Amino acid sequence: MSSIPIRPDVPLGAPHERSDAARNRERLLNAARDLVAELGAEALTMDALACKAKVGKGTVFRRFGSRAGLMMTLLSDSESEFQHGFMFGPPPLGPGAAPKDRLVAFGEGRIYFVLENGELLKAAGAATRNRFDVPATKLSHRHMEVLLREAGIADPWVMAMSLTYALDPERIVDDVRVRGISPTRLADSWRELVTRLLGAV
């Protein structure tokens, strides 16, 4: 997988995306959304996508780089929304509340977000070398790191990584769907974890 031209935010002298490229991007995105709606994210194969979009397989991979890349693209809308929530939204999720409360809210939000987009998230994480490469994961990690630092944790970077993995999509989805744990129970346990971790009951 070389550089991923997924659709850069037109950073510099935007090389002016070619019209055929734009057309195929549209086709692919539509086909992908259809397939996910029809059969679920897990069942989406790159061959089927290429076929349904009436496009060559090479085109699919140039556009998205990999299956994980495709899933990330499909996720980007809801993901942005969630990100906006914890970065700019109202407390306790957004700025203005105590780190502990923000972290509790973050975990809860994340749990429900994962449960809504679970398949996509699992698919985005799998097949990637280190799941930490997912940009959204990096951002979440950074967010938690800042909160943990404010709360006086000695090594916020590493602790944020522990919490990141505790909120792993695969873990959350399987807990709920395979092992029958209710989302509420997960959220409660997360609250207990954060509360104890950041002192004071």
Added chain:
Amino acid sequence: MSSIPIRPDVPLGAPHERSDAARNRERLLNAARDLVAELGAEALTMDALACKAKVGKGTVFRRFGSRAGLMMTLLSDSESEFQHGFMFGPPPLGPGAAPKDRLVAFGEGRIYFVLENGELLKAAGAATRNRFDVPATKLSHRHMEVLLREAGIADPWVMAMSLTYALDPERIVDDVRVRGISPTRLADSWRELVTRLLGAV
């Protein structure tokens, strides 16, 4: 993947393993160990293994069920040793110490165990639906659950799951080998986590 006849612990009227089966098992195990030693676990392919062991591919899969199953078999010795350590060994890892200290020791032990057998563990976990299916993982989870319950955690089962994922092999290996975090730093952070989680500094 149907029932896995990996080499049952001869549970009942052991149907007397056939001699050709035994011979091939030996061949496969030896070949697998050689290949791992030579090229690393990641580079081991089932085709190469079958070929090197002078055995058909079907035989490989009958024996181990899957690539993950093979890796688990390869791990079982060192894994048993580690398990023995936290179940029957001397404190603080084994019984006799306070839950908090046992949990700290468990995490440290796990970190170093993972760093020694990282490739195998990653390979065993990947390709499995839920990595939690790995029997050794279930045992570790149970162990932590018991300790957490003793320490008064409200929902030990779920909390143990959070900690299980915080100690995920992929996470540990990538932290150390990709992101350059020292094992010591990981262990220190784990200590901080457990110490704060189980009260009293």
Added chain:
DNA sequence: ATAGAAAGCGGACCATAGTCCGTTTAGTAT
């Protein structure tokens, strides 16, 4: 309008995990 270059295209091709099923073979009962 035209030509040249760069970007994009597409599908054959590769690698690899895992399945299937007709054939072989090791034990067993006679």
Added chain:
DNA sequence: ATACTAAACGGACTATGGTCCGCTTTCTAT
């Protein structure tokens, strides 16, 4: 020894993610 049966075997076959590279299209400069 012989015949029988269930287990074991092996390798062709499938599914799927991902790569490669010669061909086509779009854009731009003239």
